[in-house]
Amino acid sequence: MTALSKLKSKMRSLFLVTTGAGVFFAGFNLLKGKDKFYDDFLMPLARKCPPETSHRLAVLGCKYKLFTGPKNEDPSILSTPFFNKQLKNPIGIAAGFDKQGEAIEGLDKIGFGLVEIGSVTPEAQPGNPTPRVFLLDSDQAIIxxxxxxxxxxxxxxxxxxxxxKGNNFKGILGINLGKNKTSPNALDDYVKGVNLFGPIADYLVINVSSPNTPGLRDLQGKQDLENLLTGVIEARNKLPVNNGVPVFVKIAPDLTKKDIEDISSVVLKGKCKVDGLIVSNTTIDKSKVSDAELAKEAGGLSGAPLKSKSTQLIAQMYAQTKGKIPIIGVGGVFSGSDAFEKIEAGASYVQLYTAFVYHGPPIVTKIKTELADILVEKGYKSVSEVVGKNYKKYLNNN
Structure with a gap:
């Protein structure tokens, strides 16, 4: 064997050994769910990809259950009722991550207490042209x-x-319903969703708050919302199976005081009374975005810049509805303290999305552990005890 051949052989062996070691290292850390591995290596690497590609890879990772869940059961203090069911914890994945319902089992395995998929429209549609997702690393945000x-x-x-049918999923499943972009009849689209998904969902969400479908947020107007919800609740009540499935409405954070009053009055009214609210969707307010160029991008902003705005709206809706209907709080939840604030402001449950994108599956266990510690430290015995406990503190949160 020539010297060159020997060198090539050694290089090949070195490549195989280092590659194998790298794969082993990555696999070991994935299985162990190491926070530092995700924060320092995997998630920064994923963000080198185009954001939508990275999103797709994350969904596939959950779909094929590549990520491990918590080693131990959730602390009993986190167990909380959800209508006639019991959640192992109040932390859910928000709609928008698993749009097509591909990764439900994997997300449940990671440790979420509830999994919400969608938004799902009656007819297939491609959505807006790409690029349509932008990461704002310095703000821990997404447009x-x-x-x-x-x-x-x-x-x-x-x-x-x-x-x-596989009977492997025992968790709580929410299905977020949307309308087709060119649909002439929004009510018809939502009723189709209620009729089809009502019998198999643990809760339904009427999404009238995305800023990315023309005219959708207009449905939050008092009369339009009343007409829409009257038809939706009537359809729900006529379901041959599961006709008590809870119906939530997801609202925008960009509301005036009058909007808040109008929405509150509608969702409590008999014929169109819903079972809960999701507060809130993404915001069109980009005043807190540090990158001036990215701030010009059209779309909804999620993540840390939304935290205070959504918490304030939770408190406002809790006050307006007098705590009569449960709220799922969403927007800028990155820690147990953030989750606690949402609950203290009036949310019974909390969802996250952007934190999951930036920090990966370990963030779920981290938030749950921190939240349980806060509850114990403050002398609470359950999540329910905290709901709305200090909502006045957040009414004018800026």
Missing amino acids: NRYGFNSEGHRVVFDRISDLK
Whole structure:
């Protein structure tokens, strides 16, 4: 063997050894769910990809259950009622991550107390042109203008039906419903979703708050919302199976005082009374974005800059509805302290999305552990005891 051949052989062996060691290292840390590995290596590496590609890879990772969940059961102090069911913890994944219902089992395995998918539209549609997702690393935020990209009702329904038949998923599943961009009749679109998904969902969400579908937020207007919810609740009540499935409405954070009063009055009114609110969707207010160029991008902003705005709206809606309907709080939750604030302001449950994108699966266990510690430290015996306990503190939160 020539010297050159020997060198090539050694280089090949070195490559195989180092590659194997790298794969082993990555696999070991994935299995162990090491926070530092995700924060220092995997998530920064993922952000080198185009944001939408990175999002897709994350969904696939959850779909194929590549990420481990918590080693131990959740602290009992986090267990909380959800209508006639019991959640192992109040931390959920918000709609927008798993739009097509592909990764439900994987997300449950990671440790979420509730999994919400969608938004799902009646007919398949591609959404807005790409690029349509932008990461704002310095702000721990995301701007997206996906525009309800959806495989449509039937594909998602069949996927969930197969999951239910497998009997492997025991968690709480929410299905977020949207309307098609060119649909002439929003009520018809939402009623189709209620009729199809109502029998297999643990809760339904009427999304009238995305900023990326033209005219959608207009449905939050008092009369339009009343007409829409009257039809939706009537359809829910007529379901042959599961006709008590809870219906939530997801609202925008960019509301005036009059909007808040109007929405509160509608969602409590008999014929259109809903079972809960999700507060809130993304904001169009980019005044807190540090990158002036990215701030010009159209779309909704999520993440840390939304935290105070959404917490304030939770407190306002809790006050306006006198705590009569449960609220799922969303927006800028990165820690147990953030979750506690949302609950103290009036949320019964909390969802996250952007923190999951930036920090990966370990963030779920981190938030749950921190929240449990806060509850114990403050002398509470359950999450329910905290709900709305200090909402006045957040009414004028800036």
